[in-house]
Amino acid sequence: MPYFFNTPEDRRAMLDAIGVARVDDLFDDIPAEIKLQRPLEVPPALSEVELERHMKQLSARNTAASESLCFLGGGSYDHFVPAVVDHIASRGEYYTSYTPYQAEASQGNLQVFFEYQTLISELTGLDVANSSLYDGGSAACEAVLMALASQPKRRRVVVAGSVHPEYREIIETYLINLDAELVTVSALDGGVSGDELAAAIDVETACVLVQQPNFFGALEDVDEIARQTHEAGAALIVAVDPISLGLLKRPGDYGADIVVAEGQSLGIPMQYGGPYLGIMACRETFIRKMPGRITGATVDRSGGRCFVLTLQTREQHIRRQKATSNICTNQGLMALRAAVYLAAMGPQGMRETAELCLQKSRYAADRLTENDRFELAFDRRTFKEFVVRDRQGRVTSLLDEAARQGVFAGVALGRWYPELDDCFLVAVTEKRTKADIDRWAECLANSEVGASAVHA
Amino acid sequence: MKPDELQFATTHEWVHVDEVDGGRVATVGISAFAVEALTDLVFIDLPEVGRNLDAGEAFGEIESVKAVSDLYAPAAGEVVEVNSAVVDDLDQLKSDPFGGGWLVKIRLADDADLGHLLDYAAYQKQCAEESH
Amino acid sequence: MRNQQATQLLFELSRPGRRAARMPACDVPKADLGELLPEQHRAKRPLPLPELAEPDIVRHFTNLSTLNMSVDTHFYPLGSCTMKYNPKRNERLASLAGIAGLHPYQPDATVQGMLQLLYELERMLGEIAGLEAVSLQPAAGAHGELTALMVAAAYFRELGQQRTKVLVPDSAHGTNPASAAMAGFDVVTVKSTATGYVDQADLVDKLDEHVAVFMITNPSTLGMFERRIGPIAEAVHAKGGLIYLDGANMNAILGITRPGDFGADMMHYNPHKTFSGPHGGGGPGAGPIAVTAALAPYLPGPRIYRDEDGAFSLVDAGPRSIGRVRSFFGNVGVLVRAYCYILTHGPDGLRQIAENAVLNANYVLSQLKDVVDVPQGERCMHEFVASAARLKAEKGVSAMDVAKRLLDFGFHAPTVYFPLIVPEALMIEPTETESKETLDEFVAALRQVLDEQVDTLKEAPHTTMCSRPNEVQAARQPVVSWS
Structure with missing residues (x-):
C-alpha cells in the first residue's frame, strides 16, 4: 500500500517492543464471534494508474455543467473562480491541517477565519459572523433554532414560501422533533404578500425567514417585512445570495437580525452539491446563542496580536446537551476560498x-x-x-x-x-x-x- | 459579610436572610471556593427582576473559558434585585465573593425552607472532600 | 527564515484603487440600472471590502499558511481526529471537470458516472459497516448523529412508542448528547469504568422502555474495544431500544469487525478521518450514516436508484423518510475522495489500515508507559489516553504545558483534556501513515519534555509566532472582526 511505512523488520521490532508475537494479538479484546472471518467485499485495490483511468471513465459519463x-x-x-483561489486552497498547510485547538500551531487558519468573519460582517452589514456552517440550507435552519433559543417563550416560526424549498424541508425535518410550530406563507405570484405575512406573524412568533432575492430570483419588499416582523417583536432572518450584495442593499442596513447565505458563489466549485459554505452573521445580542465556531482576536504572553477560538462555552464539547448546536466543525477550507475570493474581487469586482x-x-x-x-x-x-x-x-x-x-x-x-x-x-x-x-x-x-x- | 455568618448550598451558593417589611429576603452569591475552582471567569448570566423561582431551579449561569456552571436557587421565591455591577466587573466575585460579589436577592415564598443549607463548618468539610 | 511580509490583516493592507479581479465589459445591450433595480433595493455605497492587488493576496495567504502545522508538514498525533496522510491523487481526481463541475440540478442522464460512484460508495460503506442501507447526505459526523437520531425518532413514532430518552456514556464526545437534545430527546449519562468501558450496572439501571437509543463509541474514546458489546446490545434490544455506533474510531476495526455484526442498528462514518478526506483546517467533512433494513425507509432523501438496465436516478425517499437535513446531495467532494481511498486500498489494504494504526499506537504506548500513567492499561486500539495528573500533582505541570512544549519540537500536540473522565488527559493517535522513525522521534521528544524544568514548560511554546494567547480576554471582551 502506498501510504504505509512499516516493513516486515519494522513490524518485528515494534511487536517485540510491545511484547506480543503477532499483530492479531493486539485485537484480542474483540471477541472471536464478532470478528469478520472473510475479506471485505469491496473491489480489489487499484494502482494510481488504474484509479485514474477508472475515475476518468466515470467522469466521462458525466456532462459537466x-x-x-x-x-x-x-x-x-456557475460563477467565475479566480485562479488565485484554487492556488491558495491547494496549499497542504491549509487543507491538511485541522481545527485550531492549539492556537500557536494554527495562527494561519485562525487569522483566515478572523478575516473571513470580518469580510462577512462587512458584506452583510451585521455585527458578528461565525467561522461558517455546513451549507446555506442548514445555516438557515440553525438561524431558526437560534431565534427560538433567544426567545424561549415564542414557539412560532414563519417562513416565506419563496424561500428555497430545500431549506424549508430542512427546517421542517428539524422542527418536527422540537416544540415549535412552522407556518409557511404562500408565494403564489413569485413572492410573499405583505398582507398574508402580516396575518401569519403574531406575538408567539420567534422569527420570520425570507430570502432576498428569493428562490425565484425576485426581490421581496424587505423594508415592509422588517417593519412587520419587528413590530411583533420577532427576529428577521434573511437568506441572501452573496453575489447580489455587489448591488443590493445589505440586509443589516434594512433591519435583518440574522443573515444566512449559501457561500458557494464565493469561489467554490459546484461539485454536485457540496461541500459548500454556510454563512451566518447576526446582531451582537445573539452572539452567545450562535452555533458553530467563532474566532476572536487577543494578545499573547508578550502582548502581540494573535487569534483564538473563543466563546467555546456555547459549544457541545463543553456544554454537551445544553449546547447552542451539535455542530463541531466549520467549513474551514471553504471559508478560506470565500476569503480569498472576496479579497480578489474587492468592492469593484x-x-x-x-x-x-x-x-x-x-x-x-x-x-x-x-x-x-x-x-x-x-x-x-x-x-x-x-x-x-x-x-x-x-x-x-x-x-x-x-x-x-x-x-x-x-x-x-x-x-x-x-x-x-x-x-x-x-x-x-x-x-x-x-x-x-x-x-x-x-x-x-x-x-x-x-x-x-x-x-x- | 463573614462566611461564618452565612449558610451554604451543596451546589456552592451562599445565602444570607434578612427580615424586610415583614418578609424574608435572601441574598445569594457563590462561595470563594467555587470562584477559585472555576478559575478565570468570563461571563455571568443573571435572571430578570420579577422572575419566580422554585427551590433548586437554575436561575443563571457562570462561565470560565472552558467550563459552565448553573446557579441554583436555594429556596423558592421572587427575584427582587440583581447585582448588575458584578455582570460588568466579574473580578468582584474574586475580590469580595461574600460581599460586593452577591448575585441576586430573592423574596422568599412564605413556606420557603432553608433547612437543607449547611453552616460554614459543614460546607468547608464538603469542599475539603471535593478537592480530593 | 520566517517571512512575515503581508501577514497584516487584509483590511490593513488595503489601499484605495488597488484591485485583483477585473470583469469583462458588458456585451449585452445595457438597460438603465434605475429601471432594473428600484432605488429602494440598491446599496447606497460600494461594499466596504479591502482593495488589494493579486500579488498582495498570494503573499498574504501563503505566508499565513506557514503559521499552521499540518499533516503535509508535521506529525499530527491529535487523538480522536485521525490525522492521516491525505493522498494527492484524490485531490487531482476530485478536481476532474466531470466531477467538480457538475451542478446539483443537472438531469440524471447527464450525471450517470457520478450517480454510479455514489451508489457504489453506498454499497461499500454498507459492507464495511455490516449494515443494509446508507445515506450520504449528512455533512459532518455530528450531522450524521443527528440524522440517525431523527431516523430513530421517526421509527418509534410510527411504532407508537413514547421513547423520550437517549443514553450516552460520560466518555462520549460532546456531539452525542448535543445531537440527542437537538433531536428532541432527554439525555441520560451512563458512567464509564476507569479503564474506559461502559459501567454495565449503571447501564442496566438506566435502561427502561422509555430509552430510544444507547449511543456508544466503539472502540471508545479511550481507544479500547468494548469487550462486552454483545451483552450490552442484547440488553438494549431486549428493552426495545436501538444501538447507535459513533463511528469516529472506525480506523481501528476496518475489515476486522463490523458494527452491524456486533449489534449496532445505526452508525455514522467520518470519511474525513477514516477515509482520509482532508480535514481542511476544520472542515469540510462528511457524515454518511448506515442503518439496518428496518430503519432504511426513514433515511433522508433523495435516494439513488439503479434500474434493471443499470441506469441510475435520484428518487424521492418516500413518505416515511424524515425529509432533508441538508440542501442538495451532500458533501460530494469529500465522498469522492473517500471512494478513491477505498479503491486504492481494496479489502486487504483496508484491513492493513486497521492493523498498522493499532500497531503504531501500541508501539508508542509501549515506549511511553514507564514515564506516563496510562489508566487504561498496557494495550490500546488505534489511540490511547495518557494522564499527566501525577506530573500536575508533583511539579504543577499540566497536560496543556506538555502539549505546548511539544510544538517546539516540531510535533503537533496530542488532544488534551478529552475524554473528560481522565484527569489531565493527553490523547495520542499516531495513525497508520507514520514511520517507526517518526514515532521514535516523537517518543524521544515527549520523554525529554517530561524531564524539563517547570519554567521551560510553563512558558512554552518558545519557537512559534505567538505563545499562550490570552483566552480570558478573548472571551470576556470578544473581538470577532476587525474595525
Missing part, C-alpha cells in the same frame, strides 16, 4: 460581477420571451434568476432535449411547486456571453415542439 452552457441555479451557480449578472439575465429574459411559447411567470423585479413559463407545458422534455445539446437551460420547478409544473428557473451569471445567451434562447425556441411558434 461548468464545461457546457450552464443556466442552472437555485442555490448553486463585486459590483461589476453583480451588474453583469443583472444585465445579462435581463437580456436573457427579453431574448427568450421574443418567442411566444415563453413568458415570464411573475411580474417582479429580479436579480440574476427568473422564472419562465412554457405555454406548451412541456418543461421536462424541453430541458432534457436542451441538455442533450449541451445546454443546461434551467431547473424545472414542478417537483417543489406543483402549480408551477409548466415553469423553470433560469440563472445567468457573469460568465455567460451574449453569444451563449443567444444560443440558449435559440436552442429552447427551436426545440422540436416549439419550433412552429417562432415569430421573431
Whole structure:
C-alpha cells in the first residue's frame, strides 16, 4: 500500500517492543464471534494508474455543467473562480491541517477565519459572523433554532414560501422533533404578500425567514417585512445570495437580525452539491446563542496580536446537551476560498460581477420571451434568476432535449411547486456571453415542439 | 459579610436572610471556593427582576473559558434585585465573593425552607472532600 | 527564515484603487440600472471590502499558511481526529471537470458516472459497516448523529412508542448528547469504568422502555474495544431500544469487525478521518450514516436508484423518510475522495489500515508507559489516553504545558483534556501513515519534555509566532472582526 511505512523488520521490532508475537494479538479484546472471518467485499485495490483511468471513465459519463452552457441555479451557480483561489486552497498547510485547538500551531487558519468573519460582517452589514456552517440550507435552519433559543417563550416560526424549498424541508425535518410550530406563507405570484405575512406573524412568533432575492430570483419588499416582523417583536432572518450584495442593499442596513447565505458563489466549485459554505452573521445580542465556531482576536504572553477560538462555552464539547448546536466543525477550507475570493474581487469586482449578472439575465429574459411559447411567470423585479413559463407545458422534455445539446437551460420547478409544473428557473451569471445567451434562447425556441411558434 | 455568618448550598451558593417589611429576603452569591475552582471567569448570566423561582431551579449561569456552571436557587421565591455591577466587573466575585460579589436577592415564598443549607463548618468539610 | 511580509490583516493592507479581479465589459445591450433595480433595493455605497492587488493576496495567504502545522508538514498525533496522510491523487481526481463541475440540478442522464460512484460508495460503506442501507447526505459526523437520531425518532413514532430518552456514556464526545437534545430527546449519562468501558450496572439501571437509543463509541474514546458489546446490545434490544455506533474510531476495526455484526442498528462514518478526506483546517467533512433494513425507509432523501438496465436516478425517499437535513446531495467532494481511498486500498489494504494504526499506537504506548500513567492499561486500539495528573500533582505541570512544549519540537500536540473522565488527559493517535522513525522521534521528544524544568514548560511554546494567547480576554471582551 502506498501510504504505509512499516516493513516486515519494522513490524518485528515494534511487536517485540510491545511484547506480543503477532499483530492479531493486539485485537484480542474483540471477541472471536464478532470478528469478520472473510475479506471485505469491496473491489480489489487499484494502482494510481488504474484509479485514474477508472475515475476518468466515470467522469466521462458525466456532462459537466461548468464545461457546457450552464443556466442552472437555485442555490448553486456557475460563477467565475479566480485562479488565485484554487492556488491558495491547494496549499497542504491549509487543507491538511485541522481545527485550531492549539492556537500557536494554527495562527494561519485562525487569522483566515478572523478575516473571513470580518469580510462577512462587512458584506452583510451585521455585527458578528461565525467561522461558517455546513451549507446555506442548514445555516438557515440553525438561524431558526437560534431565534427560538433567544426567545424561549415564542414557539412560532414563519417562513416565506419563496424561500428555497430545500431549506424549508430542512427546517421542517428539524422542527418536527422540537416544540415549535412552522407556518409557511404562500408565494403564489413569485413572492410573499405583505398582507398574508402580516396575518401569519403574531406575538408567539420567534422569527420570520425570507430570502432576498428569493428562490425565484425576485426581490421581496424587505423594508415592509422588517417593519412587520419587528413590530411583533420577532427576529428577521434573511437568506441572501452573496453575489447580489455587489448591488443590493445589505440586509443589516434594512433591519435583518440574522443573515444566512449559501457561500458557494464565493469561489467554490459546484461539485454536485457540496461541500459548500454556510454563512451566518447576526446582531451582537445573539452572539452567545450562535452555533458553530467563532474566532476572536487577543494578545499573547508578550502582548502581540494573535487569534483564538473563543466563546467555546456555547459549544457541545463543553456544554454537551445544553449546547447552542451539535455542530463541531466549520467549513474551514471553504471559508478560506470565500476569503480569498472576496479579497480578489474587492468592492469593484463585486459590483461589476453583480451588474453583469443583472444585465445579462435581463437580456436573457427579453431574448427568450421574443418567442411566444415563453413568458415570464411573475411580474417582479429580479436579480440574476427568473422564472419562465412554457405555454406548451412541456418543461421536462424541453430541458432534457436542451441538455442533450449541451445546454443546461434551467431547473424545472414542478417537483417543489406543483402549480408551477409548466415553469423553470433560469440563472445567468457573469460568465455567460451574449453569444451563449443567444444560443440558449435559440436552442429552447427551436426545440422540436416549439419550433412552429417562432415569430421573431 | 463573614462566611461564618452565612449558610451554604451543596451546589456552592451562599445565602444570607434578612427580615424586610415583614418578609424574608435572601441574598445569594457563590462561595470563594467555587470562584477559585472555576478559575478565570468570563461571563455571568443573571435572571430578570420579577422572575419566580422554585427551590433548586437554575436561575443563571457562570462561565470560565472552558467550563459552565448553573446557579441554583436555594429556596423558592421572587427575584427582587440583581447585582448588575458584578455582570460588568466579574473580578468582584474574586475580590469580595461574600460581599460586593452577591448575585441576586430573592423574596422568599412564605413556606420557603432553608433547612437543607449547611453552616460554614459543614460546607468547608464538603469542599475539603471535593478537592480530593 | 520566517517571512512575515503581508501577514497584516487584509483590511490593513488595503489601499484605495488597488484591485485583483477585473470583469469583462458588458456585451449585452445595457438597460438603465434605475429601471432594473428600484432605488429602494440598491446599496447606497460600494461594499466596504479591502482593495488589494493579486500579488498582495498570494503573499498574504501563503505566508499565513506557514503559521499552521499540518499533516503535509508535521506529525499530527491529535487523538480522536485521525490525522492521516491525505493522498494527492484524490485531490487531482476530485478536481476532474466531470466531477467538480457538475451542478446539483443537472438531469440524471447527464450525471450517470457520478450517480454510479455514489451508489457504489453506498454499497461499500454498507459492507464495511455490516449494515443494509446508507445515506450520504449528512455533512459532518455530528450531522450524521443527528440524522440517525431523527431516523430513530421517526421509527418509534410510527411504532407508537413514547421513547423520550437517549443514553450516552460520560466518555462520549460532546456531539452525542448535543445531537440527542437537538433531536428532541432527554439525555441520560451512563458512567464509564476507569479503564474506559461502559459501567454495565449503571447501564442496566438506566435502561427502561422509555430509552430510544444507547449511543456508544466503539472502540471508545479511550481507544479500547468494548469487550462486552454483545451483552450490552442484547440488553438494549431486549428493552426495545436501538444501538447507535459513533463511528469516529472506525480506523481501528476496518475489515476486522463490523458494527452491524456486533449489534449496532445505526452508525455514522467520518470519511474525513477514516477515509482520509482532508480535514481542511476544520472542515469540510462528511457524515454518511448506515442503518439496518428496518430503519432504511426513514433515511433522508433523495435516494439513488439503479434500474434493471443499470441506469441510475435520484428518487424521492418516500413518505416515511424524515425529509432533508441538508440542501442538495451532500458533501460530494469529500465522498469522492473517500471512494478513491477505498479503491486504492481494496479489502486487504483496508484491513492493513486497521492493523498498522493499532500497531503504531501500541508501539508508542509501549515506549511511553514507564514515564506516563496510562489508566487504561498496557494495550490500546488505534489511540490511547495518557494522564499527566501525577506530573500536575508533583511539579504543577499540566497536560496543556506538555502539549505546548511539544510544538517546539516540531510535533503537533496530542488532544488534551478529552475524554473528560481522565484527569489531565493527553490523547495520542499516531495513525497508520507514520514511520517507526517518526514515532521514535516523537517518543524521544515527549520523554525529554517530561524531564524539563517547570519554567521551560510553563512558558512554552518558545519557537512559534505567538505563545499562550490570552483566552480570558478573548472571551470576556470578544473581538470577532476587525474595525
